[in-house]
Amino acid sequence: MRKRLIIVHTLWLFLLLSMTGYAQSVDQIIKKANHVAYYNGKDGRAKVQMLIKDSQGRSRKRSFTILRKNINTNADGEQKFYVYFNRPTDMQGTVFLVWKKMEGDDDRWMYFPALDLVKRIAGGDKRTSFVGSTFLYEDVSGRRLSADKHKLLKTTGDAYVVESVPVDKSGVKFSKYIAHVDKKSFIPLKIEYYNSKGKVYRIYENKKWEMVQGKPTVIISSMKDLDTGVETYNRYTDVEYDVNIDDSIFSERYLRKAPMELINY
Amino acid sequence: MHLFKCSLLLLLSTLCTLSSWAQNDDLENLFADFEEEEEEVSPYVIKGFLDARFGPRIAQSKENSWYTLGEARAQFDYKYATNNLELALVTDLKYSPLQTDPFEDVENGVGILDIREFSFSKSIGTSFELKAGRQILTWGTGDMLFINDLFPKDWQSFFSGRQVNYLKAPSNSVKLSNFNKWFTLDLVWTPRFTSDRFINGSNIEYFNPFIGGIVGESAMIQPSERDEYFSESEFAIRVHKVIKGVELDLYGYDGFWKTPEGFNDQGQFFFPQLSVIGASLRTPLFTGVFNVEYGHYFSRDHENNRLKPIRNSEDRLLVGFEKEVVKNFTASTQLYIERINDFDRYLENFEGFAFRDEVRTMLTLRLEYFALEQRLRFSFFNYYSPNEKDFFSKNTITFKYRDNLQFELGSNYFTGKNDFSFWGQFQTTSNIYAGLTWYY
Known part of the structure; x- marks a missing residue:
């Protein structure tokens, strides 16, 4: 009896251990994927060309420069983003500033040059379209890892397939999303978002990526909304890491007067 | 095989x-x-737009034209920007059949030319910025309500249906900013007073207390000039600080009422002396944005000549909250309070036309909705004053047909229980308008 108990307990412990081992590895995968997608380098900048194509083939264009800085260089946490718009013409000189936080709402500002107006933007709904594209604010600045429960579904030849289910289902349209993460580089290759009926309605695809300064970097990505048929393509050019962007850039001072040497490069 | x-x-x-x-x-x-x-990569930016718009009155005009807006406009925007030097020239060429003299008042953009900006900015060391020349300046936390922002506004544009960017008018100013590790300090000096582009009876009609009714071109307000350099200059100061995402600002102003708020000994409208001190706070709250702003308007000419018909000192306060209620739909509301100091004196000085209550309250509600990948925008902005029982509703629908082509439909609707109230006096100006803008 006692012997059997020991065996059962050992088995149980073994099961527990293997489960935690498994869980840890999925956590590591998404942690690394999140790092590659949003935290490369201590800071970075890129020029982005955005093409929004609707179901009738009409296209709209955006172009902007993104500056990003990781606040805590030891852990992937708070970040600051500065987005300077060049296109469309009526948005030229408009700036979008985000202080991304790990708890509570992000701090967000917009600057409108024609009015010299610094407007505070409610940080609540991050699942709103970014400048009319199929990318959401959350896609641009990242989603908290703790917002979802992650599970490794399977491992294919070159990718981990991870399922993420939101902890709080209110405020998000998806019931889950499934990400394909490159095994070697940990760069996300594809993410499919499922609606409450279990159907895919939104697909992110990493169409092209390269190593930049030794870091896996997206060059062309797309986001397709299957409900509307609208697809957005982003092309990142002139990606640079460790530019040494000063913290002060992410302040009202540089909303009103853009740091041109960082933006025009 | x-x-x-x-x-x-x-x-x-x-x-x-x-x-x-x-x-x-x-x-x-x-x-x-x-x-x-x-x-x-070029430091030059050349852009602009062509804009045509037309706005017929929906109310019967007393004396003015049957339309409040009818114009074609071309904007030319040139910028040269490097890291420490920026030059900007933004000019509008426009034509309106409502305008007879093409160079009537270039300074205030009346006529065919409106110079929106002509400025240079330069960094001085690492902690100073200087911007001098004709420029548009804004600060404060209100949404279409201004307490500590005493830079010129263009109410004529705002009421007649021009693009919202025309709510702010330029001034010829020098702005010096200092950035230190504790706060940001802005000093703005406008060597010669620049008033608002206020409602003076041309095109937009107003309530004239002497006549006792709504009038237009027959009784245009022509205030005595305030155009002396240096002796009639304006100073504005702001201290700005962000603590953990909370924006705190202190403000000061020394100059003149931006609209003619007094009568001089000749019985003529004039711009009395004014000083303002105030403060504001703006912070994220409950997944929205909360703001509160206060200003004390010290009407110096009134305080020095207490028996004359010059606007009294006032306290002004606003509290606002904005939130994205559901995706693509944002609602914001503000409560605004204006309290006249020494109200008995006001009643005596303005005997016969003391129409204001001691406390004026106003509520605003803005509803904004985006559709069709943000190409279609609905904006409903409403002002309502419970004590004056008057109302101003400013609604616009903008549709971006392409990135560079935009249609706009809008209305400005004024109504009030009394002709003399703040919004009620503009009831004959109620209009609808349509605009087409092509950006290049």
Whole structure:
């Protein structure tokens, strides 16, 4: 009896251990994927060309420069983003500033040059379209890892397939999303978002990526909304890491007067 | 068999490679348009727009034209920007049949020319910025309500249906900013007073207390001039600080009421002396944005000549909250309070036309909704004063047909229980308008 108990307990412990081992590895995968997608380098900048194509083939264009800085260089946490718009013409000189936080709402500002107006933007709904594209604010600045429960579904030849289910289902349209993460580089290759009926309605695809300064970097990505048929393509050019962007850039001072040497490069 | 398998594999892999190349080519082709236009990195920006708009009155005009707005406008916007030097020239050329003298008042943009900006900015060391010349300046936390922002506004544009950007008018000013590790300090000096582009009876009608009714061109307000350099200059100061995402600001102003708020000894409208001190706070709260702003308006000419019909000192307070209620739908509301100091004196000084209550309250509600990938925007902005029982509703629908082509439909609706109230006096100006803008 006692012997059997020991065996059962050992088995149980073994099961527990293997489960935690498994869980840890999925956590590591998404942690690394999140790092590659949003935290490369201590800071970075890129020029982005955005093409929004609707179901009738009409296209709209955006172009902007993104500056990003990781606040805590030891852990992937708070970040600051500065987005300077060049296109469309009526948005030229408009700036979008985000202080991304790990708890509570992000701090967000917009600057409108024609009015010299610094407007505070409610940080609540991050699942709103970014400048009319199929990318959401959350896609641009990242989603908290703790917002979802992650599970490794399977491992294919070159990718981990991870399922993420939101902890709080209110405020998000998806019931889950499934990400394909490159095994070697940990760069996300594809993410499919499922609606409450279990159907895919939104697909992110990493169409092209390269190593930049030794870091896996997206060059062309797309986001397709299957409900509307609208697809957005982003092309990142002139990606640079460790530019040494000063913290002060992410302040009202540089909303009103853009740091041109960082933006025009 | 083995050979067959191998060649099949080879063929397949070649096809795959080819198709992936083709795919990459397709991807690059997508952005070919950008490539063409992607010039070398240049410090110059040249842009602008053509804009035509027309706004008929929906109310019967007393004396003025049956339309409040009818104009074609071309904006030319030139900028040269490097890291420590920026030059800007923004000019509007416009034509309106409502305008008879093409160079009536270039300073205030009345006529065919409106110089919106002509300025240079320069960094001085690492902690100072200087911006001098004609420029548009804004600070404060209100939404279409201003307490500590005493830079010129263009109420004529705002009430008649021009683009919202025209709510702010330029001034010829020098702005010096200092950035230190504790706060930001802004000093703005306007060597010669610049008033608001206020409602003076041309085109937009107002309530004239002497006549006792709503009037237009027959009784245009022509205040005595305030155009002496240096002796009639304006100073504005702001201290700005962000603590953990909370924006705190202190403000000061020394100059003149921006609209003619007094009568001089000749019985003529004039711009009395005014000083303002105030403060504001703006912070994220309950997944929205909360703001509160206060200002004390010290009407110096009134305090020095307490028996004359000059606007009293006032306290002004606003509290606002904005929130994205559901995706693409934002609601914001503000409560605004204006309290006249020494109200008994006001009643005596303005005997016969003391129409104001001691406390004026106003509520605003803005509803904003985006649709069609944000190409379609609905904005409803409403002002309502419970004590004056008057109402101003400013509604616009903008549709971006293409990135560079925009349609706008809007209305400005004024109503009030009394002709003399703040919004009620503009009831004959109620209008609808349509505009078309092409950006280049």
